[in-house]
Amino acid sequence: MHLDRPFLKLEQVDKSFDRGGVTSVVLKGIDLSVDKGEFISIIGHSGCGKSTMMNLIAGLTRVTSGVVLLENKEVNAPGPDRAVVFQNHSLLPWLTVYENVRIGVDKVFSRTKSRSQRHDWTLHKLDLVQMSHAKDKRPSEISGGMKQRVGIARALAMEPKVLLMDEPFGALDALTRAHLQDSIMAIHAQLRNTAIMITHDVDEAVLLSDRIVMMTNGPEAHIGEILTVPLARPRRRLELVADPQYIRCRKAVLKFLYERRRFVEAAA
């Protein structure tokens, strides 16, 4: 599907917050175009407005000025076409794993799928993240990595146009994180869904992304650089370690983050 305009577009987006009469500008002049099927990472130091940017795309907060367009339609409210994988999984603890996914399926496909189709769909998405074995467990009974898997299944089950992930693996240990990154890559290869991921992990960004959006430090954060990662897929983390392209990309991101940091420290 090729449109004149890109699939998802942020045009001159500003975001400021008013707190106690003091206005603080978090994002200033954000321009970003994302193609269908692209995997984008947004990376930056903490407090640079990465999460704010995600909330703007999700529609959870409104832009102060500028516009967010998805398939040429303005985004001004949250919705299942921009499903979010939250940083701390945000599963509803009183529902089972199955019910947590099913609640979204029921909402999105209430008219288009029959009850048994919705059931199969739910199980299929749990299969996709390898969680169908725990479908009757409650979130308190499964590990952090498993919870995040269910969070991903819940988001995927809504068949979003854009999958938004807000530091999805931030709270996980390194091994679980690597495992989930592989899962995400496999799912992306299979579904070819458009995905935007917030991260502060350089390796994760290079491994998963088609393009890496590097944010300058706030206040008035903006996009500093966009790096295209020219690595072929499927990517295998062990082979990539020695890949010159991988090393070059990694170095570019690190350099950006490190030099901006130093710049800020020098200015402070």
Add this chain to the structure above:
Amino acid sequence: MTLALSNTEALRGAAKVSQSEAKAIPGVKAIPAADWLATLRAGLLKAAKQVATVLLPPIVVLALALLLWQIATSHQGASLPSPTKIWAEASDLIASPFFNNGPQDIGLGWRVLVSLERVAYGFGLAAVFGVLLGAIVGQSQWAMRGLDPIFQVLRTVPPLAWLPLSLAAFRDANPSAIFVIFITAIWPIIINTAVGIRNIPQDYRNVAAVLRLNQLEFFWRIMIPSAAPYIFTGLRIGVGLSWLAIVAAEMLTGGVGIGFFIWDAWNSSRLSDIIVALTYIGLVGFMLDRVIAFVAKLATRGTQAA
């Protein structure tokens, strides 16, 4: 002798069976019959010990209290009856709660049931309206600013102060008593529900927003389960207050309830009956509290965020 022998044989046989059964399950060691009996005995002993540690202290304290009471009130001209005197005068009330000898001569069990029925109506209404109002106050800033000060003032009004007004409004004793229960129990339910709803994590609200849950779905699927621990705290306080208020209300409105029974007993100087009735009220109030706590435990299972 033969009988005894066959018994031992049967026992041995049983031991053999249990051994072979035990062998069928891998990893389970076969236990000879004598050991098995010993473990059973040890288990029983342990259970008995646990029961004793729970029940023994209150029994001892109760016995001591009764003894002191007996000593304090057994002299001539004591103003309050002693335990033995109560038993002599009111044993029928204690022993058979459900006798029925005509309109005003019925067992305390019946009277408690009548009072409980009023509490059920009043508290039930308070629970429904309390949760709804609490949800509104918790959800809307404007409703909170408007209603909270009024609630904070009204909740300090003692239950019985409402009685004259409700008698004037309803012109009947029974609905007035129910109204007093309602107005007493509703405040803690409203306030706790509102706090519970204000404490719903932003994450859950975001999830609901992404799913585009409508108001009704949000209420049933997010608000109620998320605020359930708070709501049940409110309900538990509310049921306790209801039970406090019903006795006072019935003293004034008359009828069949346990409150009126106490007032009636005071008017005819049956102090022993009053003490028995007090015990009933205490035990029933305790049970009400436990019932709500039990329901809360069932209902909030798994709602603790991990």
